[in-house]
Amino acid sequence: AQSVTQLGSHVSVSEGALVLLRCNYSSSVPPYLFWYVQYPNQGLQLLLKYTSAATLVKGINGFEAEFKKSETSFHLTKPSAHMSDAAEYFCAVNRGSQGNLIFGKGTKLSVKP
């Protein structure tokens, strides 16, 4: 069975600092992994996805994530945080043969000036 664990429900960084949001997955089959971002009162927007083509995946807004099979991790990083990055971030794994997703509980990112 597939599952996703996001470590840390809240993360706070200073503007210009490294952003690191952690995601660990469990999957009985090779996983397809996704990171989504949710701004206040909006829907979810795809940041990036891992589909086995490359272990380092680049996404929008300067974010990237690295798939590490040995650690069952897919952590999201950004070298320099911007105030506009303040949002909630969700890691998700594909549930099975169809398009259903299993989401982590989310990590709310705050950026301090």
Next chain:
Amino acid sequence: NAGVTQTPKFQVLKTGQSMTLQCAQDMNHEYMSWYRQDPGMGLRLIHYSVGAGITDQGEVPNGYNVSRSTTEDFPLRLLSAAPSQTSVYFCASSSTTGRNQPQHFGDGTRLSIL
């Protein structure tokens, strides 16, 4: 460039009332789904559809019905609203049912049951 459109954006119901949350997409996507989002719980799948006339249950289907008569529309029905159904509801769609397809989300319906 509408994408996935959900209506209404906000709704307040009394316990026992019924209502339908609307979802429409203009991208000719085969796959559509409904999720609910609760604080600290992430998003949980309610129902999904892999094409017109085909629906199936997700993780938390109790108290909800769906139908898919057209490719574009996927309404979610609450038959008898309960306070436990107070939540934010998101509709999503993707072009195929493949495992690597990202989903496109609507802006959500915020539902309160009194």
